[in-house]
Each structure stands twice: as C-alpha cells, then as structure tokens.
Amino acid sequence: MTTLDDLHAEQNKVYQSIGTPKEYKLGKSIVTSCYRQEITGTYILLTELKRLGFNCPIEVFYREGELIDDEVQELTRLYPDYVVFKKLKKTFEPFTDRWGNQKGWATKVYAILESEYEENFWIDSDNFPIRNCLDLFEDAEYKEKGSLFWRDVYSIDRANQYWSGSDFWKAFNIAPNDGEPFESGQFLINKKQCWKQLYMMIYYTEQQKIYYQFGGDAECWRMAWQYVATQEKAYHVQYNY
Numbered sequence: 017m018t019t020l021d022d023l024h025a026e027q028n029k030v031y032q033s034i035g036t037p038k039e040y041k042l043g044k045s046i047v048t049s050c051y052r053q054e055i056t057g058t059y060i061l062l063t064e065l066k067r068l069g070f071n072c073p074i075e076v077f078y079r080e081g082e083l084i085d086d087e088v089q090e091l092t093r094l095y096p097d098y099v100v101f102k103k104l105k106k107t108f109e110p111f112t113d114r115w116g117n118q119k120g121w122a123t124k125v126y127a128i129l130e131s132e133y134e135e136n137f138w139i140d141s142d143n144f145p146i147r148n149c150l151d152l153f154e155d156a157e158y159k160e161k162g163s164l165f166w167r168d169v170y171s172i173d174r175a176n177q178y179w180s181g182s183d184f185w186k187a188f189n190i191a192p193n194d195g196e197p198f199e200s201g202q203f204l205i206n207k208k209q210c211w212k213q214l215y216m217m218i219y220y221t222e223q224q225k226i227y228y229q230f231g232g233d234a235e236c237w238r239m240a241w242q243y244v245a246t247q248e249k250a251y252h253v254q255y256n257y
C-alpha cells in the first residue's frame with residue numbers, strides 16, 4: 017500500500033533526477049491532437065488556422081488506431097504547406113474517470129514532448145482562435161517565464177477539492193494556496209526553459225491513476241509548476257486562515 021510519505025519521496029526522487037532538456041529544433045509550432053470523434057473539430061480548427069494565416073508548422077498527433085490513412089490525407093489537404101500528422105510514439109492506457117469514461121488526456125502531454133520544436137502553442141482540437149495570435153510567442157510574460165496559461169473556471173462542485181485539508185494538496189505535496197486553476201485547452205510552452213515543470217508533468221501522467229483523479233491533466237499542469245516553484249523556493253501564494 018502506497019502511503020503519502022511514499023508518494024512524496026517518489027516525487028522528490030523524480031525531481032532530483034531531472035537532467036538536461038531533450039534536444040529540439042529551434043522554432044515554434046502549433047500542436048494539437050485528433051481522434052475519430054474529433055475529426056469535425058480538427059477540420060474546423062485547421063480551416064480557421066489557414067484562414068487566419070497561421071504560417072508556422074502545425075503538428076497534429078494521433079494514437080495508433082485512432083485515424084486511418086484516408087482521414088489523415090484528407091485533413092492534411094486542408095493546409096498542406098504547414099500541417100503534418102504524426103502518430104504518437106508513446107503508448108498508454110486511457111484514464112478512466114469516476115463515471116467510467118475513458119479519457120485520452122495523456123495524448124496532450126506526450127504530443128508536447130514528441131513535438132520536434134522547442135516552443136509549442138497547444139490548441140485543443142475543439143478550440144478555435146478568432147485571430148492570428150502567434151504574437152503571443154512575443155508576450156513579455158511568456159518570454160520571461162517560458163510558459164503562458166489561461167485561467168480556468170470551475171463549477172462549485174470542485175470547491176471541496178481546494179479546502180486546506182483536502183487530499184488534493186496532500187497528494188501533490190503542495191501547501192494550500194489560492195493560485196488560479198489552469199485551462200489546458202490552450203497554452204504556450206518553451207520546453208527548454210520549462211523542462212523541470214514538463215518533466216514533473218510527465219511523471220504525473222505516468223502515474224495518472226493517482227494524479228489525474230484530481231481534475232485530469234489540467235490540475236497536473238498547475239501542480240507541476242507549483243511543485244517546481246516550491247522546490248526552488250520561488251513565488252508561492254498561500255491562503256490566510
């Protein structure tokens with residue numbers, strides 16, 4: 017039986033084992049994923065990226081068996097100068113949520129890791145930009161910190177997760193705080209600059225049966241950033257009780 021002490025010791029061991037970043041190609045790309053149920057969303061996304069002039073590499077990842085060659089070819093034709101479909105190398109079991117639904121959230125994490133470019137703008141295949149926002153790569157906060165996340169908004173049914181004594185904070189070994197939840201439907205990351213955070217995110221994903229039950233990948237992204245900040249004694253806001 018795994019105890020909290022065991023869990024925290026493993027987290028610390030993983031953090032201490034973080035090495036140098038992987039080698040990536042200098043440059044920026046849009047990264048997304050596609051599976052059969054999201055073909056329509058991907059079609060709209062790629063059409064909009066073309067219409068808005070997103071003139072950068074667009075990497076679309078999919079898992080073995082999720083798409084057939086004809087589907088890949090048809091979607092690639094939407095923006096052939098920039099769109100490349102890539103089969104995910106990493107294999108994993110989908111996460112099963114409390115209602116018995118299988119979720120492939122880990123695809124996002126491994127797609128970012130397997131993207132060949134150093135800087136990525138992740139966009140979910142059901143999220144559609146209303147302007148060409150590649151200028152976000154020049155955002156001052158992004159350039160300073162190496163990442164840019166938007167605030168998520170949760171319903172009140174998540175409130176019990178954030179009280180000071182909840183298992184959420186205990187599992188991630190983070191002091192209760194009022195940091196804003198991350199929306200993971202779109203974000204920017206410089207993997208070289210944020211390698212430690214990404215490394216922890218990969219660990220949480222490898223242990224998704226434990227960590228994804230607290231809100232899927234979205235909360236793990238936030239906790240990866242907070243865990244590194246805690247270890248490095250960087251900025252960390254706490255509640256005043």
